[in-house]
Amino acid sequence: MSTPQSGPLSDSDLKGTNLDGQAAQALRARRVTQIYVYEAPVRLWHWLTAASIVVLAITGYLIGSPPSTLSGEASSHFQMGWIRALHFMAAWIFTIGFAGRVIWGLFFGNAWSRELFWVPFWKAEYWKDLLDELLVYAFIRKEAKTTIGHNALARTALFFCFTLTGLFMIVSGFALYSDGTGIDSWEGRAFGWVMPWLGGNLSTHYLHHWGMWIIILFVMIHIYTVTREDITSRQSLISSMTNGYRIFRDDRPD
Known part of the structure; x- marks a missing residue:
């Protein structure tokens, strides 16, 4: 520490x-x-993941809602091929980064690097802090208490909307990818059980699509909250993900 x-x-x-x-x-x-608070590997992972999410969201949307058909011979164009290739490359960056983040948080990082992977539901203090944060963002309470790592609301949103949803997107994404590589590929052997469990190819596509929108909505709210916190609170957030330091602007214990 x-x-x-x-x-x-x-x-x-x-x-x-x-x-x-x-x-x-x-x-x-x-x-x-x-x-x-935020060590260099955590900050690197954050920005690589942010970039990969942007690429995944754009290319994923285009895969689900393809652009207009191009004129001329099909052999002269590789538009959808490039879209899919970019999607798969960004997916690998997201997946490797996710795995690296888990390894770092569980085995090498500080206590704050593990906050993405569990939520202390059994602690009364967690529920009190969660309510306090909800009151702040509902503009009922003027300011939130200071926290060194993630506050209770941010931690809950990260766990459900990013960690669990991100894990689902990885698993369902490789399951869909195995359709093209075949059941004898490593993707088919590792993730072939997913589509039958989710109800088939179409329902897996549907759930994968909605998982994308959950992450997009989370990112939008995340950008709003960190900007708001950086401007109105007594602690820094945005700069913390570039230099690693959380800065507290007064000596109040709360």
């Missing part, structure tokens, strides 16, 4: 803020605490 670093804001911290007089004096009096 990283040692928290804190101290008053210096003149260099205020450079470029165009603040002077009482405003600058008040800011200098504040203490800033920073804790190294």
